[in-house]
Amino acid sequence: MRFTLFIWRQSNKEEKGRFKKYQVDDISSSMSFLEMLDLLNEQLINKNEDPVTFDHDCREGICGSCSLVINGVAHGPERGTTACQLHMRSFKDGETIHIEPWRAKSFPINKDLSTNRRSFDSIIQSGGFISINSGSVPDANSTPIPKTIADKAMDAAACIGCGACAAACKNSSAMLFVAAKVSQLSSLPQGKAEADKRVLKMISTHDKEGFGSCTNTGACEAVCPKEISIGHIAKLNREFIRAAFKSDLNL
Amino acid sequence: MLLDGKIPPGNLSDKWSKAKFDMKLVSPANKRKYKVIVVGSGLAGASAAATLAELGYNVACFCFQDSPRRAHSIAAQGGINAAKNYQGDGDSVYRLFYDTIKGGDFRSREANVHRLAEVSVNIIDQAVAQGVPFARDYGGLLANRSFGGAQVSRTFYAKGQTGQQLLLGAYSSLSRQISKGAVNMFTRSEILDLVIHEDQAKGIVVRDLISGKMTVHYADAVVLATGGYGNVFFLSTNAAGCNVTASFRAYKKGAGFANPCFTQIHPTCIPVSGHFQSKLTLMSESLRNDGRVWVPKKKGDKRPAKEIAEDERDYYLERKYPSFGNLAPRDIASRSAKEACDAGLGVGDSGLGVYLDFSSAIERLGEQAIKERYGNLFHMYEKITNENPYKVPMRIYPAVHYTMGGLWVDYHLQTTTPGLFAIGEANFSDHGANRLGASALMQGLADGYFVLPYTIGQFLADQRPLSQSETGELEKSGQDTCQKVENKLNKLINIKGKKSPLQFHKELGEIMWDKCGMERDKKGLSTAIEDIGSLREEFWQNLNVTGSKESFNQQLEKAGRVADFLEFGELMCRDAKEREESCGGHFRTEHQTEDGEAKRNDKDFSHVSVWQSQDEKAPLCHKEKLVFENVKLVTRSYK
Numbered sequence: 001m002r003f004t005l006f007i008w009r010q011s012n013k014e015e016k017g018r019f020k021k022y023q024v025d026d027i028s029s030s031m032s033f034l035e036m037l038d039l040l041n042e043q044l045i046n047k048n049e050d051p052v053t054f055d056h057d058c059r060e061g062i063c064g065s066c067s068l069v070i071n072g073v074a075h076g077p078e079r080g081t082t083a084c085q086l087h088m089r090s091f092k093d094g095e096t097i098h099i100e101p102w103r104a105k106s107f108p109i110n111k112d113l114s115t116n117r118r119s120f121d122s123i124i125q126s127g128g129f130i131s132i133n134s135g136s137v138p139d140a141n142s143t144p145i146p147k148t149i150a151d152k153a154m155d156a157a158a159c160i161g162c163g164a165c166a167a168a169c170k171n172s173s174a175m176l177f178v179a180a181k182v183s184q185l186s187s188l189p190q191g192k193a194e195a196d197k198r199v200l201k202m203i204s205t206h207d208k209e210g211f212g213s214c215t216n217t218g219a220c221e222a223v224c225p226k227e228i229s230i231g232h233i234a235k236l237n238r239e240f241i242r243a244a245f246k247s248d249l250n251l
Numbered sequence: 252m253l254l255d256g257k258i259p260p261g262n263l264s265d266k267w268s269k270a271k272f273d274m275k276l277v278s279p280a281n282k283r284k285y286k287v288i289v290v291g292s293g294l295a296g297a298s299a300a301a302t303l304a305e306l307g308y309n310v311a312c313f314c315f316q317d318s319p320r321r322a323h324s325i326a327a328q329g330g331i332n333a334a335k336n337y338q339g340d341g342d343s344v345y346r347l348f349y350d351t352i353k354g355g356d357f358r359s360r361e362a363n364v365h366r367l368a369e370v371s372v373n374i375i376d377q378a379v380a381q382g383v384p385f386a387r388d389y390g391g392l393l394a395n396r397s398f399g400g401a402q403v404s405r406t407f408y409a410k411g412q413t414g415q416q417l418l419l420g421a422y423s424s425l426s427r428q429i430s431k432g433a434v435n436m437f438t439r440s441e442i443l444d445l446v447i448h449e450d451q452a453k454g455i456v457v458r459d460l461i462s463g464k465m466t467v468h469y470a471d472a473v474v475l476a477t478g479g480y481g482n483v484f485f486l487s488t489n490a491a492g493c494n495v496t497a498s499f500r501a502y503k504k505g506a507g508f509a510n511p512c513f514t515q516i517h518p519t520c521i522p523v524s525g526h527f528q529s530k531l532t533l534m535s536e537s538l539r540n541d542g543r544v545w546v547p548k549k550k551g552d553k554r555p556a557k558e559i560a561e562d563e564r565d566y567y568l569e570r571k572y573p574s575f576g577n578l579a580p581r582d583i584a585s586r587s588a589k590e591a592c593d594a595g596l597g598v599g600d601s602g603l604g605v606y607l608d609f610s611s612a613i614e615r616l617g618e619q620a621i622k623e624r625y626g627n628l629f630h631m632y633e634k635i636t637n638e639n640p641y642k643v644p645m646r647i648y649p650a651v652h653y654t655m656g657g658l659w660v661d662y663h664l665q666t667t668t669p670g671l672f673a674i675g676e677a678n679f680s681d682h683g684a685n686r687l688g689a690s691a692l693m694q695g696l697a698d699g700y701f702v703l704p705y706t707i708g709q710f711l712a713d714q715r716p717l718s719q720s721e722t723g724e725l726e727k728s729g730q731d732t733c734q735k736v737e738n739k740l741n742k743l744i745n746i747k748g749k750k751s752p753l754q755f756h757k758e759l760g761e762i763m764w765d766k767c768g769m770e771r772d773k774k775g776l777s778t779a780i781e782d783i784g785s786l787r788e789e790f791w792q793n794l795n796v797t798g799s800k801e802s803f804n805q806q807l808e809k810a811g812r813v814a815d816f817l818e819f820g821e822l823m824c825r826d827a828k829e830r831e832e833s834c835g836g837h838f839r840t841e842h843q844t845e846d847g848e849a850k851r852n853d854k855d856f857s858h859v860s861v862w863q864s865q866d867e868k869a870p871l872c873h874k875e876k877l878v879f880e881n882v883k884l885v886t887r888s889y890k
């Protein structure tokens with residue numbers, strides 16, 4: 001297979017970037033998308049040109065490093081699939097492919113296709129945890145948790161923190177990311193004690209980090225590689241309203 | 252090199268409690284004065300950094316990814332062992348201890364392994380309290396599955412994403428300490444060397460991967476939690492960034508490196524599909540609970556699986572190891588697969604594959620039940636191979652997965668360099684010559700949450716904190732080390748040859764897989780040592796690193812890691828050559844029984860091989876004798 005690529009090139013945070021055109025031939029349909037980029041990079045190195053910088057690590061859809069907008073869609077055309085798990089058989093021979101980094105104010109570009117997602121860590125640091133210290137905890141089976149609830153918590157916990165949700169949203173809202181963590185922790189009995197404080201803090205940090213507000217377009221759910229349901233945002237909203245109400249009343 | 256394991260005296264089951272009681276304590280008010288550097292934010296690093304900060308130490312934590320949550324531990328799939336005996340099927344701390352010692356083919360320390368089994372139960376409590384959504388039964392209690400090398404169900408899991416959930420649990424605790432200012436987190440920071448001052452580890456040299464800026468960080472103790480080195484083989488199930496640099500630099504600076512050749516080849520990975528392949532994908536061992544491994548009985552039988560009748564199939568694991576069947580330990584399952592393929596019975600286009608067949612489980616339990624257990628793995632398999640494993644059997648082949656070798660540590664997890672500790676996959680401690688499935692997560696978290704936080708106190712209690720000392724001389728040696736690192740980076744960039752770092756990595760991987768992989772022999776290892784030497788020479792003459800040192804430069808990162816692999820690969824081959832026996836994952840073809848099983852030599856090799864670097868000269872091999880007081884050394888049998 002052969003492809004024409006338009007890739008976003010930007011040498012650092014300050015520089016203005018632009019698309020650059022490349023041609024790749026001899027691509028096998030069972031290559032992954034990142035392996036196709038590896039091949040391009042080897043060609044560039046051979047010509048002493050600067051290879052394309054992009055984030056990746058696990059290459060199996062779990063670490064959340066890879067973060068490419070492919071033909072305008074975060075993580076590309078396959079639903080429920082990260083860019084690293086995408087294979088060239090999903091494209092037509094001869095196709096033109098545009099590759100860009102995440103676009104969101106809160107994810108500044110480091111170089112080419114790599115962005116800075118520290119804002120996501122800040123959101124978790126503000127409350128995405130249960131406050132316990134190592135060792136001082138009860139036996140794991142002391143509180144039975146109904147399977148349905150445990151399974152729901154697991155569905156939310158599947159989030160890989162890649163940032164596709166915010167990259168796909170026209171308001172650059174990361175509400176799906178916040179909702180997944182809030183929903184996981186507040187549905188479990190262990191997480192209930194801090195539920196109010198958690199949701200208020202995480203939402204306030206989300207806003208402070210410059211992410212926009214959610215207008216329920218569902219664009220996030222459509223690109224989420226772990227197919228996390230937008231239903232969690234509804235739960236987040238309920239949690240938030242209850243917590244805000246209680247805090248207004250100083251309860 | 253003095254190898255004092257510092258194993259506490261007394262009964263096996265009392266050693267750890269006694270050791271904890273005897274250890275010196277640092278008073279809460281004094282802990283703040285000590286700074287500890289933790290390199291790595293995987294299960295071991297994140298749990299250690301969080302716990303040390305909870306205790307009151309001043310912690311700095313480093314990782315090369317853009318967030319601590321992305322450490323390689325995130326990819327672990329199948330589960331974590333613990334001797335909870337929730338299933339009432341006869342499990343106990345002693346049984347987990349025994350299974351681990353036996354699984355490791357009697358090449359690990361009794362005391363360490365027993366401690367691991369003891370604290371395993373606390374890990375599950377800890378994770379549940381953090382909100383880790385482990386799988387549960389309908390009654391609401393925790394569910395378990397079985398893993399290889401065990402006849403009880405003691406593996407806890409969160410779908411096929413156990414590593415992810417455990418790491419996110421540790422990351423949440425770490426995040427809490429970061430927000431309190433108790434941990435200073437440095438992401439996209441790569442450790443390129445250690446600062447050793449007056450024979451103690453006192454700091455690290457760090458390159459900021461975005462700006463290229465070099466800095467030196469100082470501390471009262473340095474903990475390496477930098478993971479394993481499986482990527483020395485180029486193709487492995489490890490994440491692309493996994494590397495040996497931090498531990499190898501520690502070795503070059505004097506720390507002993509134990510059993511470098513002990514590598515685990517995992518039996519169930521998706522076979523290689525082309526020369527462009529950048530990594531291999533694991534299909535969790537948990538699949539062997541319900542999948543049956545087979546090959547056609549007839550050589551070169553290319554018919555589709557479903558046309559091959561039952562009596563024309565060889566379920567070779569069930570046949571050869573009736574009591575463990577498909578759950579035989581990894582080293583045995585891997586070698587059996589290789590044997591079948593070498594005999595021409597392999598399946599798929601390349602002939603390098605065996606079937607892992609779920610049809611009888613689907614018939615028995617229904618597709619839905621299988622989907623619930625392994626949905627994400629089946630999905631991943633289909634994505635990569637374009638085949639539907641609910642309809643046709645999976646094709647699998649062994650691949651490099653884990654490294655049991657690592658920095659030598661004593662019972663306190665301290666290396667031979669005072670002040671330098673190693674935890675998680677980076678140390679050699681608990682798995683002997685073969686790790687049992689679901690035991691790496693257990694070990695990483697045991698080290699980080701429950702062992703190191705105690706043992707490091709024993710060391711620090713005798714130290715005068717840097718915060719209260721004159722540090723002029725130390726800083727001089729730090730700057731000196733930093734300068735040397737910069738010189739090396741300049742050298743890499745200035746070679747301006749023709750070949751990319753990736754090409755060198757691939758070539759090294761081929762040598763390693765061929766000569767130091769699933770089977771090894773003396774002649775092959777000698778050739779490999781020579782070949783690696785020539786490749787290394789070519790590397791330093793013909794490497795092409797584009798770009799500059801003062802910018803975000805992934806080629807430079809890669810080149811530095813490959814440079815270390817090129818030296819380390821040789822050390823592995825030396826170790827494999829020196830160990831004239833077969834044990835666990837180390838199979839020397841010269842040493843096998845009549846029916847092709849590993850033949851251990853307890854008389855001459857019941858020891859840990861610990862390598863000491865000698866600059867330009869060949870390294871020295873020291874031995875830590877393994878003493879077994881509680882278990883009898885027997886020939887491992889899973890028949």
Ligand SMILES: Cc1cc2nc3c(=O)[nH]c(=O)nc-3n(C[C@H](O)[C@H](O)[C@H](O)COP(=O)(O)OP(=O)(O)OC[C@H]3O[C@@H](n4cnc5c(N)ncnc54)[C@H](O)[C@@H]3O)c2cc1C
Nearest residue numbers: 291292293294295315324329330442478675676689691692
């Ligand atoms: C696909 C897969 C599945 C697995 N499944 C299981 C399973 O089901 N059960 C099980 O028990 N085990 C499993 N394992 C093994 C297990 O995941 C690992 O052994 C374990 O997670 C290692 O944890 P760690 O904390 O020691 O290191 P890692 O998680 O590898 O973390 C290493 C850390 O060190 C940092 N680092 C490394 N080098 C440097 C440097 N030079 N400078 C700065 N930072 C550095 C990295 O950034 C990272 O934060 C699996 C492994 C793989 C590959």
Ligand code: FES
Nearest residue numbers: 057059064066084
């Ligand atoms: S590289 Fe890890 S999710 Fe894509």
